[in-house]
Amino acid sequence: SAVISQKPSRDICQRGTSLTIQCQVDSQVTMMFWYRQQPGQSLTLIATANQGSEATYESGFVIDKFPISRPNLTFSTLTVSNMSPEDSSIYLCSGGTDTDTQYFGPGTRLTVL
Amino acid sequence: AQRVTQPEKLLSVFKGAPVELKCNYSYSGSPELFWYVQYSRQRLQLLLRHISRESIKGFTADLNKGETSFHLKKPFAQEEDSAMYYCALKLGGGNKLTFGTGTQLKVEL
Numbered sequence: 219s220a221v222i223s224q225k226p227s228r229d230i231c232q233r234g235t236s237l238t239i240q241c242q243v244d245s246q247v248t249m250m251f252w253y254r255q256q257p258g259q260s261l262t263l264i265a266t267a268n269q270g271s272e273a274t275y276e277s278g279f280v281i282d283k284f285p286i287s288r289p290n291l292t293f294s295t296l297t298v299s300n301m302s303p304e305d306s307s308i309y310l311c312s313g314g315t316d317t318d319t320q321y322f323g324p325g326t327r328l329t330v331l
Numbered sequence: 332a333q334r335v336t337q338p339e340k341l342l343s344v345f346k347g348a349p350v351e352l353k354c355n356y357s358y359s360g361s362p363e364l365f366w367y368v369q370y371s372r373q374r375l376q377l378l379l380r381h382i383s384r385e386s387i388k389g390f391t392a393d394l395n396k397g398e399t400s401f402h403l404k405k406p407f408a409q410e411e412d413s414a415m416y417y418c419a420l421k422l423g424g425g426n427k428l429t430f431g432t433g434t435q436l437k438v439e440l
Contacts, residue, residue, distance in 0.1 A: 222374075249426055260417070261375075261430040276427075310375070320428060322375040 220245050222323035224311055230329045231301055238297045239326045241311030246291040251320065252284070253310040261310065267294040301330045333358040335420045335431035343437045344408050352403040352434050354392075354418030363421040364394055364401040365428070370414045378403075378416070388412070408438045 221244040231237050241250065250267040265286055266274040273286035288294040298305050311323040334357045344350055356362060366378040379387045381394040381401060392403045401418060418431040 251427070260432040261428075263427055263429075266427065319377055319380075321377075324374045 220247055220313055220315065220321045222311055222313055222321055224309075224323040224326050226326060227324065228327040228329075230331065233302050233330055235301055236297055236299045237301065237328060238295050239309055239311070241294045241296070241313075241323055243292045243313045243321075245315075247313035247315050247321075248291070249315075249320075250288060250294045250311065250313040252286060252294070252296045253312065255308040255310060255325070257307070264296070264309075267296075298328065301328075303330045306330045333362070333420055333422060333429050335418050335429055337416075337418055337431035337434050339434045340432070341435045341437065343439060345439050346410055347407050350403075350405045350408045350412065350436065350438075352416050352418075352436065354401045354403065354431060356399050356401065356418075356420050358399075358420060358422065360422065362394075364392070365419040365421065366390070366392055366401075366403050367417040367419055367430075368414050369417070375417070408436075410438050410440065412436060413438045 223242045225240045252264040253261040254264055255261045263276050264279045264284055267286050267288040269288045269291055283299055285297045306329050308325045308327050310325045312320040314320040336355045338353055364381045367375050368378045369375045390405045392401050394401050415433050415435050417433045419428045421428050
């Protein structure tokens with residue numbers, strides 16, 4: 219199994235600013251993903267974080283808005299850029315060593331004023 | 332496009348009663364289905380997956396391709412089963428998960 223931590227656990231930000239969320243895994247994982255969970259809604263995949271290369275974004279998500287880095291097999295960051303109140307959400311990181319089991323971080327609760 | 336539907340946002344049952352959390356999916360290929368659970372103040376975690384055909388914490392789920400369903404069942408609900416349950420679909424050969432909207436299970440004494 220893998221234990222995933224995220225920082226910060228929550229933040230309140232002003233519109234127009236950016237926030238970078240960190241995701242750390244306690245062991246090497248082949249895959250890392252970033253999800254968004256808006257209030258009352260399900261988890262939506264933002265992108266797959268690829269080690270050493272550009273992330274693969276899902277429809278509706280773009281690199282300029284959600285730049286992602288993954289410099290190694292245990293660490294990734296997601297930046298929410300030029301934030302608006304609509305970006306208020308829980309952002310979740312997940313990772314796994316095979317295609318069946320994904321382990322999730324505790325989430326980052328973001329509120330944009 | 333693939334889709335996962337959980338029709339009930341909230342399911343309330345009494346302790347000892349049977350539980351069935353519904354999940355339907357739409358996908359024309361060979362899906363892999365999962366149930367994830369999130370207990371209060373804990374992170375999302377895998378409960379079970381259809382390929383394992385296992386029972387976890389008394390829960391089972393059978394993939395019914397004819398009805399495109401993957402309902403989660405438990406014969407006797409326990410108070411500690413109260414949690415948020417998400418059904419998820421992984422496309423055959425892929426590694427991305429599509430989640431349903433979740434069902435909040437509340438087990439009352």
